[in-house]
Structure formats: C-alpha cells, structure tokens
Amino acid sequence: ADAFLTIVLLSKGAVELNVLMDYLIQRDVHLFTVVKMSVTGTALIILVMHFNFRIYKYIAVRYLVYALVPLYSLLIFHELTMLANI
Numbered sequence: 001a002d003a004f005l006t007i008v009l010l011s012k013g014a015v016e017l018n019v020l021m022d023y024l025i026q027r028d029v030h031l032f033t034v035v036k037m038s039v040t041g042t043a044l045i046i047l048v049m050h051f052n053f054r055i056y057k058y059i060a061v062r063y064l065v066y067a068l069v070p071l072y073s074l075l076i077f078h079e080l081t082m083l084a085n086i
Helices: 002-011 019-027 029-049 061-084
Strands: none
Touching (some): 002 029, 019 029, 029 061
C-alpha cells in the first residue's frame, strides 16, 4: 500500500526525499516498488525473528516492533492525508 501511495503522490507532484528511492523511481517504477516492498518485508521478518532479543543489553527488540507499528501507521496516514488534499 505504501509503495502505491508513494507512486500516486509522486505523479501528483510530491518529491521523494530518500536519495536511493528517488534514483530507483526515476529509473524504473516497477524496480522501485519491488525494492521498497522487499526492504520493508525483510526488515519486518528480521525484527519478528529477533522479537525476544536485546540490543546492547538494554533495548528489547519487541519494543522496537511496538514503536515501529504506530510510526509506520502514522506514515501511511500522512500519505493518505496528502492524497486527500490533492
């Protein structure tokens, strides 16, 4: 959903701030979508696989997962809000 929203917003004049993603979207929209979804999916799988691990003995990975879910939801909400304002 996020990759699709990004493509629609870019077609309406938005700007991709991530340099790597901007390069990919300028080169090939399909490649951009595959890379964006692959990176997100791989990161999620790695976080879930390490759910009970700790980083530097202090930060439990589960808390990163709990923090990333609302942040990613906020990102999608922001993109939907921008789309509604077009």
